[in-house]
Amino acid sequence: MATHGLRNTWLVLRREYLERVCSRSFVLTTLLMPAFLLGTILLPAVLSGQSGSQARRVAIVSPDEAFGKSVRDRLWLESNGTYLGRVETDTSAAERARLTGELRAGKLDAYVWLGPEALEHGDIGYFTNSPSDFIGAGLMRDAVTYAIRRRRLIARGVSPEQADSMLATVRLRTVNVGASGGAQSDVLGGMIAAFGLVFLMFITLLSYGVMVMRSVMEEKGSRIVEVLLCSLTSNELMAGKIIGTGAVGLTQAAVWTVMIVVAMPFLAAALHVGAVHLATSWFVYFAVFYVLGFLLYAAMFAAVGAAFESMEDAQQWNMVIISPLIAATVLMGPGVTSPDTPVTVAASMVPLCSPLLMYTRIVSGNPPAWQIGLSIAILVGTIWFAMRLCGRIYRVGILMYGKRVRFGEIVKWLRYT
Amino acid sequence: MTNAHAALAPAAVELVSVSKSYDAVAAVKELSFAIARGQIFGLLGPNGAGKTSTLRMMVGITMPDGGEVRLFGEPFDRRNLARVGYLPEERGLYRRMTALANLVFLGQLNGLGAREARSRARAWAERLGLADWMERKVEELSKGMQQKVQFIAAVLHEPDLLIMDEPFAGLDPVNTVQLKDVLLELKNSGRAILFSTHRMEQVEKLSDAICLLDRGRAVLSGSLREIKARYGKRFVQIEYEGDGRLLVAHPMVESAADYGNYAEVRLKPGADSQELLREIAARLRISRFEVMEPSLEHIFIDAVTKGDGNARA
Numbered sequence: 263m264a265t266h267g268l269r270n271t272w273l274v275l276r277r278e279y280l281e282r283v284c285s286r287s288f289v290l291t292t293l294l295m296p297a298f299l300l301g302t303i304l305l306p307a308v309l310s311g312q313s314g315s316q317a318r319r320v321a322i323v324s325p326d327e328a329f330g331k332s333v334r335d336r337l338w339l340e341s342n343g344t345y346l347g348r349v350e351t352d353t354s355a356a357e358r359a360r361l362t363g364e365l366r367a368g369k370l371d372a373y374v375w376l377g378p379e380a381l382e383h384g385d386i387g388y389f390t391n392s393p394s395d396f397i398g399a400g401l402m403r404d405a406v407t408y409a410i411r412r413r414r415l416i417a418r419g420v421s422p423e424q425a426d427s428m429l430a431t432v433r434l435r436t437v438n439v440g441a442s443g444g445a446q447s448d449v450l451g452g453m454i455a456a457f458g459l460v461f462l463m464f465i466t467l468l469s470y471g472v473m474v475m476r477s478v479m480e481e482k483g484s485r486i487v488e489v490l491l492c493s494l495t496s497n498e499l500m501a502g503k504i505i506g507t508g509a510v511g512l513t514q515a516a517v518w519t520v521m522i523v524v525a526m527p528f529l530a531a532a533l534h535v536g537a538v539h540l541a542t543s544w545f546v547y548f549a550v551f552y553v554l555g556f557l558l559y560a561a562m563f564a565a566v567g568a569a570f571e572s573m574e575d576a577q578q579w580n581m582v583i584i585s586p587l588i589a590a591t592v593l594m595g596p597g598v599t600s601p602d603t604p605v606t607v608a609a610s611m612v613p614l615c616s617p618l619l620m621y622t623r624i625v626s627g628n629p630p631a632w633q634i635g636l637s638i639a640i641l642v643g644t645i646w647f648a649m650r651l652c653g654r655i656y657r658v659g660i661l662m663y664g665k666r667v668r669f670g671e672i673v674k675w676l677r678y679t
Numbered sequence: 680m681t682n683a684h685a686a687l688a689p690a691a692v693e694l695v696s697v698s699k700s701y702d703a704v705a706a707v708k709e710l711s712f713a714i715a716r717g718q719i720f721g722l723l724g725p726n727g728a729g730k731t732s733t734l735r736m737m738v739g740i741t742m743p744d745g746g747e748v749r750l751f752g753e754p755f756d757r758r759n760l761a762r763v764g765y766l767p768e769e770r771g772l773y774r775r776m777t778a779l780a781n782l783v784f785l786g787q788l789n790g791l792g793a794r795e796a797r798s799r800a801r802a803w804a805e806r807l808g809l810a811d812w813m814e815r816k817v818e819e820l821s822k823g824m825q826q827k828v829q830f831i832a833a834v835l836h837e838p839d840l841l842i843m844d845e846p847f848a849g850l851d852p853v854n855t856v857q858l859k860d861v862l863l864e865l866k867n868s869g870r871a872i873l874f875s876t877h878r879m880e881q882v883e884k885l886s887d888a889i890c891l892l893d894r895g896r897a898v899l900s901g902s903l904r905e906i907k908a909r910y911g912k913r914f915v916q917i918e919y920e921g922d923g924r925l926l927v928a929h930p931m932v933e934s935a936a937d938y939g940n941y942a943e944v945r946l947k948p949g950a951d952s953q954e955l956l957r958e959i960a961a962r963l964r965i966s967r968f969e970v971m972e973p974s975l976e977h978i979f980i981d982a983v984t985k986g987d988g989n990a991r992a
Contacts, residue, residue: 266757266758270788273784273787273788274788277784281773281775281776481771484771484772484773484774485767485769485770485771486771486772486773487771488735488740488765488767488769488771489765489767489771489785489829489832489833490785490788491738491739491740492738492739492740492760492763492765492767493760493761493785493788493789494788495757661735661740661741663769674702
């Protein structure tokens with residue numbers, strides 16, 4: 263009997279899996295979704311990268327030529343050689359008008375006005391032809407600040423060499439030892455990767471949970487369920503459907519993960535972040551929390567799909583089911599930046615949120631093993647409970663046609679033998 | 680299969696005082712009947728009589744609240760469902776899968792290997808004129824073709840008991856004859872066949888035994904021949920000219936449906952049809968006077984309305 267049941271579940275599972283994985287829509291979304299996402303991430307980066315690599319022509323207007331040169335050299339250094347400055351010593355109004363004209367004509371990208379009064383009041387004008395030239399403004403501010411400090415130090419009797427050594431900035435190498443066990447990893451890149459994985463978890467849980475509901479509705483709507491139930495039990499059918507659909511989601515996530523790993527170096531380069539080390543454990547935990555989260559949500563979605571005949575009728579219950587998932591996404595941001603606050607820790611134990619939030623903590627921090635274990639244990643217990651409850655609703659619901667079901671009736675179904 | 684053989688073998692399915700309620704509504708009340716191998720059994724009843732509820736319990740979709748469904752002489756066990764074929768009233772196939780893929784999947788669920796299911800499905804398709812449509816998606820098939828695919832799904836695993844809910848619904852005359860032939864062939868090879876319907880003609884032509892359900896109870900059950908004999912030759916069809924009101928009012932007549940120049944008359948028990956003929960021939964011009972066995976439809980309506988009367992009394 264048990265093996266017979268397993269065979270039935272396997273047959274349902276296999277049909278569900280193959281039908282979906284071989285469908286055109288699966289192939290298209292699997293291939294196009296990352297392309298679309300990569301496009302939205304990379305395109306702006308590529309575009310700004312292009313303008314960034316282009317040499318920018320800047321005029322530094324200062325009556326003190328040595329000071330102007332000091333600004334120019336610092337700017338060149340700080341911008342990795344992309345800001346090419348020329349020093350002008352003429353601070354007349356006519357010169358100012360001429361430079362403004364050059365800016366407007368596009369012969370010049372920016373100029374900075376370092377007249378005597380400007381330096382005295384620390385009120386320096388940076389003129390640019392691009393409204394979003396905040397990188398240039400930042401670089402210029404740093405360069406001018408550097409030059410002023412250097413000049414003041416020298417004015418107080420410090421030798422130029424000493425001044426340079428006093429003003430030297432250190433190079434900071436950020437190493438994230440938490441997730442990657444000492445391997446070098448860029449913190450910003452790691453955060454983006456963590457967000458990416460958690461987002462992937464959210465999307466996959468949601469879309470494949472809903473797919474279980476649709477699939478149940480389809481079988482109920484086409485009445486094939488009655489044919490099926492002569493050959494297998496509702497539990498075998500529900501199990502096969504949930505596992506089969508879940509496996510499709512896992513397949514898609516796996517394909518996307520491979521794509522991400524392959525594309526990672528290019529992504530990092532395009533986004534100007536350092537090498538990102540993706541820990542193997544991240545993927546293992548992804549699978550664990552996806553599978554557990556999916557089982558929980560799919561059970562509920564299967565029950566809703568069985569209880570209702572149309573998407574419209576199921577809509578409000580849909581919202582009820584996904585609201586913990588939405589709530590979890592609200593906590594995801596704080597979870598990534600500060601994974602160990604009491605609120606985040608507590609929320610990562612709540613079964614309907616934990617697949618997302620505990621996973622968020624795992625990829626962005628180092629939650630203690632007992633917390634991970636507890637979260638999983640609570641989740642598994644909830645799944646067991648939800649499966650029994652939803653299995654009863656499913657069993658009765660799939661054979662109820664032709665009338666709108668009210669909540670009270672569903673509660674009654676739970677008592678049917 | 681011979682009758683002697685059938686008598687020795689246990690009934691393919693036996694319902695022993697089966698009851699089922701949904702909430703407060705009793706769908707089936709203490710229903711008992713048995714279907715032997717090589718027998719075609721008609722389960723009749725108006726809409727809502729409990730036919731589908733009964734069938735669902737026979738194929739293990741639901742369980743009875745009371746009583747027992749025995750399959751092949753054994754207490755109910757899902758393992759025996761592999762020997763049962765079921766054609767539900769509401770037809771269902773996976774619309775986006777091909778007809779063949781549907782059949783192979785359903786065949787596998789009934790215990791067949793994929794290859795075996797495929798070759799049997801093709802053989803059946805050949806026989807029912809579907810061979811060219813097997814690789815098409817179900818949604819591309821006409822309603823009639825889908826029905827045939829559904830029928831193949833029910834018989835693919837060569838079940839010993841075939842349970843069909845309204846098998847002739849929606850079939851055109853050609854396909855009706857084709858299905859009837861197949862059913863007779865299955866019956867002759869020793870299979871037990873149960874079909875439920877509220878249409879009498881097919882039952883009358885095909886069934887060996889019937890059970891008539893009304894509001895969850897069997898109001899009539901047994902072999903068709905015996906039931907008809909029990910009702911006796913009390914039905915008369917009369918074609919006449921004249922005032923038909925005297926037919927309706929005649930003391931020998933229990934009930935009559937008068938259509939103006941044609942009437943269907945049911946005699947009171949013990950009434951002599953020849954005497955009626957003599958009496959009315961004096962006052963009406965009779966062109967036809969035929970004493971008949973009651974049709975199943977008559978019996979059906981009679982039994983159901985009588986049940987009504989009893990319920991009110």
